[in-house]
Amino acid sequence: MKHMKKLLVLGLALAMSVGLLTACSNGSQDAGTANTPAATDSQSPAPEASDPAEGTATGDYGDFASELVNPGQLIMVTNASFPPYEMTDDANNVIGIDPEIAQAIADKLGLELVIDNIDFDAALISVQENRADVTLAGLTYREDRDLVMDFTDPYATGVQVIIVREGDTTIAGTNDDLQLVDADGNVLEDIQIGVQRGTTGEIYCQDAHGVDHVTSLDNGSVAVQALLNDQVDCVVIDNGPAQEYVAATPGLEILEASYVTEQYCAAVDEGNTALLNAINTALNELIEDGTVQAIMDKYIAAE
């Protein structure tokens, strides 16, 4: 049996390398230019080096122009099913906190903002394969995610919360291991938790209760529907979307006890330090001058 498993892994490795060779061949030119010079160039600030023709940047953001997918454009990729951070309006424009912050960053860097709204997995690949410059999608930094992407400084605080059906008192909160407990502090063993695929809530719940007790649904609204249908007992999701869903859906409420507090970052391709630095500089300026807070206030009712 052991041998079988090893053989399987080996066979997969072989098969995958064939697949990857083809997958990499078209991405290799940009990967070459994107990765190697970035490490050296970004270390030296060299203000003279920046080409004045490149744009109308309002400050010194370093020489990131060569790191962009398209000259003069900041291509942001996101998955617009995470209100109020990103969602679509009736005309299918991507709106929300993240697009507005990205717009403010693009303005600072003297770039035109382009938004791609695609599936979450595809959004990650998009940045990694240099089809997009940056992703803002309510991403949370985690160490094991750091390998394939570089994360900016945080620009917002996210809280994972628990949505339950109104009047449901079986779930009272969490214990130290993030397990859901009843009012007496007993771990709820038979619980079925609905989460949005790709969120940290998914990871926390899987780690705390096991994969079998967590149902990952394609987006938050499907998870909320499953909760209404009694198909799951609660939904663990970021506070931002949770507020939107509960406001829009009668019969649900958010538990007082929060689940986890974490911070949202933007992310660029691994090794794209020049762009990372430029975005970080712009982002921090926007945080300092209150722009980010103003955008937050616009979408999230003051608490």
Place this chain on the structure above:
Amino acid sequence: MDLAQTYELWRALMVEGDANWWQTFFVRFYQTFIEANRWQSYLEGVGVTLIVTAVALAIGVVLGILVAMVRTAHDQQRPGRPKNPVLGILNIICKVYVTIIRGTPMMVQILIMGLVVFASSRNFTMVGALTLGINSGAYVAEIIRGGLMSLDSGQMEAGRSLGLNYIDTMRFIVIPQAFKAILPSLGNEFIVLLKDTSLISIIGGQEMVYFARNIVNRTFDAMFPLIGAAVIYLILVMIFTWLQGKLERRLRQGDRR
């Protein structure tokens, strides 16, 4: 050197940005398949995928045979004689079923089944299998009907002219021959089903893609898990294609014996 140690070493290199192509490949491969015994969840996914496919195909074949029987029996009623009204109603139901299933996308069907029709079921995987089965039934019905229709009408006439009744003629003469004719299409349907199981992950059906995407969320590296899932599907499909070819050859040999 131990694989885990190599992983830790090269991973550190990668964080520093000093890893070469092969080291990067190894680290990404390792964290996608080996780290935290993640390969087990792919295997688990394969198991679920096969079970879901088998359940869906079983439902599909049963539904398909029923629908095909009703529709063929209805169409083969003798002109000039009064039609059987029960058969007429059943035939309309079957027609509506086939039209709706073939006229709407699988993904929409899965969402509706998972969140509306079977809103009381907490077993998303089996709801997914049921949905796939109901979907497959419509296609299998058309495959079977096509197989029955394609058979030379002389076979039915010969059976009936010998005094065999409709059921016996179907059972001993028409269906065995039609089965051989439809086997390739049924095999294709099985393979389509096998791949379509990936869709049930949207309502929380825990098959291979579901597990692969869990891993994506942990590592944010979507390419390796997705290609891994694709390779596993490909291997499964190749195995079943091979088995199907063997079965067909054996059946054909039966003819010439």
Place this chain on the structure above:
Amino acid sequence: MIDVKHLSKSFGDHLVLDDISEHISEGEKVVVIGPSGSGKSTFLRCLNLLELPTKGTITFNGTVITDPKADIDGVRRQMGMVFQHFNLFPNMTIRRNITLAPVRTGLMKQEEANDTASALLRRVGLEEKADAYPGQLSGGQKQRIAIVRALAMKPKVMLFDEPTSALDPEMVGEVLEVMKELADEGMTMVVVTHEMGFAREVGTRVLFMDGGKILEQNEPHAFFANPQQARTKEFLSKVL
């Protein structure tokens, strides 16, 4: 034995049989000839209700088989049918082709049916083919088997629908030979055919059909020697 009254059959607007009345007595060997499209095959297929008449009645040994309540399967068991394209079941051995119907309809037990099959096969000289599949046989062999298959039901009448039309010329003889033997044994037969020699030699009565009607009939010698109708003469002049 078979009494046909005012039989009409149309496919849509197309009238194929036009008010035919005819009687076939036990022991008769009726040969039906006529140009293609004359309705002779349809007439034959109406006799065992493979085609449902649009109008008229057919009575077989006192049973009105055109009555919707008639046990049509029971009637067909007494009427053997041989088709132009043999219609053997390719998924079964020759033995099973022959024994399936007698066994399934409860006429015989399997062993008895096997014995019957062997005896019949011996008669047509094909006993060594019992375990072969239809795909391994020549056209003439297939048609002989088809006749045997029908005979295994011990029918009271045999219907032949152009039994030699799909055969290579050198195989026609072997099939006609079997049919002649059958006739000599006294079987009642209705044969649609283009084999004028067979009609002359074996038939007790020849029907000439054209345009959905029986235009002329007579005993074979007189029919061929002295046709009455212009259409008959014209047809015979072309085929003889």
